[in-house]
Amino acid sequence: MKILSWLPLLLFYSVALQAQSNITIKGNIINDLEGYDEIYFKYKGEPLDTVKVVNGNFVIIMPFRKDDMPWIYDEYTLKKLGERPFGLMAEHPGTIVLNDIDVRSFSFRISGMQSAIDYEEFNTLSQSTHTDIVKELQKKYPVTPEYTRGGDVSSEYRAYNNDYIELFNKYTVIVLEKFIKNHPDSFAAVRVLKWNMEGMDAETIKKYYALLSKKRQNSDEGKEIVTFINALKSSAVNNQIKDFVLLGPDGKNVSTKSLRGKYVLIDFWASWCGPCVAEFPNIKELYGKYKNENFEILSVSIDKSSKAWLNALEKHQLPWLQVRDEKNSEAYNFAVSAVPVKILIDPKGKIIMRDGDIEKKLSELFGVR
Template sequence: MKKLIVAIVLTGLLTNLAAQTKIVIKGIVKGDTKGYNKIYYFGDNVKEDSVVMKDGAFTISIPWEPGVVPFLYSEYDSRTMQGPPAFQLVPDGSGVIYLKVADITKGMFSGTVSGNRTAVAFHKFETGNRKLNEEIKAALEKRFPQSGKNDTNRIKALVQLKREKVLPYVTRFVEANASSYIGAYVLSRYQNMLTTADLERLYYKLSPAQQASVPGKPVGDHLNGLKLAAIGNEVIDFTLPTPEGDSISFSSLKGKYLLIDFWSSWCGPCKASFPHMKAVYKKYGGEKFEILGISIDEVRSAWLKELNNQQLPWPQVLDTKKVYISGFGVTGVPTAFLVGPDGKILMKEIGFDKNGNGQIEKKLKELFEQ
């Protein structure tokens, strides 16, 4: 009997230990699903998969590791809505998250979240954020009833309204949650919308633990990269792998003018600029000028496939060390830096103008066509 009791206790302990290393999402969905009963999930550090609801209930079990952010949506969403809108959960550790959706026709996001406190806090944040964006959308429809989404004036108004409504909302939330994981996560998610001064101010409001957290550390790296990549600074040496499996160091390219081009296989504007960049390279490339393409792709095969499509004649490397963040503070691609023979940054430009009107190209003409 004692052995049986010990075995039962050990089994319970092992079960609890296993549960502590997973995120378990328990959901209840009400309403007519019209036979669309699958729940799909994917996300940051989450393998894409699906489960089937039974009588409106489902359970998703995901291995926990820092930085896991699951997104989920229903088969009903994908069949009846545009998108489909993925519903995001942000946990700060293992455990159970409960999701109750009272009406499937309103989408997964309409549900209530309980359990993990960070997941609850993020859902509350997103609910407020969505309300603000609906207000912005209504204001734009009223001001520009006949214009399309690509109308220049409408876009300018959208940016201004985002600054007036969304940024203060984000700022207040981060300040109120500076000592918790969710504050660091929201700051990381919205860092590209903030000025460098505001980003730095909010980052240093985070507690030391959150500055070092999975979402917090990249913000610090980004700020450090911005400082390192200031005009006039010398580029910190780095070494990255080539498509052939060799490597190229920045220091090996010193002694000539160097255009560092950050790009990716999924970036349309990057690829649109390549034909003109080839013409520029043909014109100036040689003993005094070189281009180094640095892809920020996460998937090596996608990078190699696009290189095969583009047939770019200048050296290429894959940013396996996230140099684009820690060394240059790049927030989006395409972004280009012109570096002098001494290794110091001369210019920075978002993109490379495919029509030849960019500031870097004007500088190249000044340097090589005198």
Template sequence: MKSLKLLLVCLLASTIVFAQKVTITGTVKGDLNGKDKIYITDLNAYKDTATIRDGKFKLEIPFKGAQFLVMNAQFEPGYRPVSIIFDQPGDINVFMDIKTKLVTFTGMESPVLYNEFANKIHQMILGMDQALVKKYGTAYPQKGDVNYNNCLLDRDRLYKDGMQSLLKDQASIYPDAYATAYILANEGPRYPLQLQEELYAKMTKKARETEKGKEFFAMIQGAKNSALGSKVTDFTLVDLAGKPVSFSQFKGKYVLIDFWASWCHPCRASFPRMRQVYEAFHKNGLEMFSISVDQKKADWLRAAEEEKLPWPQGLDTKQIAKGSFAVSAIPNLFLIGPDGKIILKELGADPKGGGEIERKLEEIYGKKVGPAIDKSMK
């Protein structure tokens, strides 16, 4: 009897393990012209390929938790990507029409709702283009065109208005969905804080307690905490040697905090210029603190070793980027005064220098950094 019970337990365990996967079954309509491959990746370590046979393909992905994947079809010009999210094991059905470029999902709720939202954005942009063509004769004027600036301003306004409307609808119609939490966490921080709080208020407890729901809440708190003039709350991270580095240790000095990652090319391309800034002003009291948002410590350690930056480094293991500074893109720089208050923040870093923070530092210290070093001249 004991042996039978043990066998049943083992069979049950193997069934549970076997079930932990996401199966993507695809149907493709149209002429492939010999381009029969489907590629899928998480933009990191996971990659897989399927072959389309008789208009069908199948992919099986091990389920290790909520995930974002990008699927590319070889038959699409430029390998047009299709984004997929899921938060549980199960089945996803994808229908792709080569002629119309239509992509639809059935099956698991999260990818279905996420794809529906993407299609709504696509339709919004088509409507936006039509409105611009009606007003300016074109939706995409050439630089130098008399309507170039006005058209770009209208495009930006129409896109922001349209997206805010879509986000409100998503939160109102699907307040309980993981897809909603994912969409709001990714798109919400681009818009006014008042709207973010309105969207978060619509989410149910279930959606708020997902990883993405918590991320969205952290970003809202970060937006409040990182307003110009706000005082930075002390935090402590571990440096490359495993020793603690606290923000409070820079008290009384100007501090430039830089958020970056090993995979961020613009971040790393900016480091030579940041070295020049550091060398120009460190002797006058400027401190720098680079904080990596890498998910894997090994990636951070490897990149930091390659860069060999002379100022303190830290790995963000405490969601400081989101919760204290509302960082949604990198490189992202914050200049903080001797009183611990945020003076300036700057998204992006030009390797040639001349950014707002650099100009402010030149004003503070009364001298110029000098021209960027041309690597080709070395």
């Protein structure tokens, strides 16, 4: 009898502990969904899960993950307008509420967890700059270049995409500075700084880091930013690389040190990264041109899922060296906060280029092919 008397209490604590480790996302949709009544949700790189919209309302319960962000989108938008996922930033387990979702105008009001509220404000600020970016692009490209030609990404589109990224980075730092100044103690502020460091120099990152509160500077994310700043300095052009060893798809070690004597292009990528995948045809072309020279490519995936990585390798048939950095430790040693990133090293292991026109550099080293 004593054992039975404890069961309700144990069940209560079990439910309470489970709630403490989950994110609950509640929402209500104001539109007629015309039968498209599913909400999709997932963490990046993982399979989709779904819930039904019932009488305009839905509830998603998913495990909290400290270093990840849940992404959701609705079936109506997918069928009518195409996939438009959006992320919700959760600092801790708890509840996020999406009020009065209009799937046609893609608008809603957010309440509940403060980190999610702050992050949506950052997104709104970022989206307001999109018109400015489009206007500047249209001055140079009255018509958007064709994406592919002969099955490969066209050189015109690559140039267009590079210009877009440059403008995006230009406007992002403006929004970033404004947002951090207004929310120095927000989890969203330190997280968006961490996520947008790629392309910034060390002094610019230090400037924005200094705007954060002491609490956020001393948080795990703040410490990672300091580590990134140091990595950015140590992985700059003309520095010697920090050698690493990672596992290839066959389970065997691959080390950068074993590649001494060759020019090596280290390509950081992920299976879920569209721009990474779009560059594969160009990388294959480079590999075909120079593989018989003193040249090798080492692709470093930051996929957390081994299955997603291996499936991508099978699908895209990449004939050069492949490894996976599942903990992103080596990516951070090279100050990689977003992919793709390409680093070219010389036969002695010295960094001679980071991103930029790799094809032009290789033609200078080996001659035009």
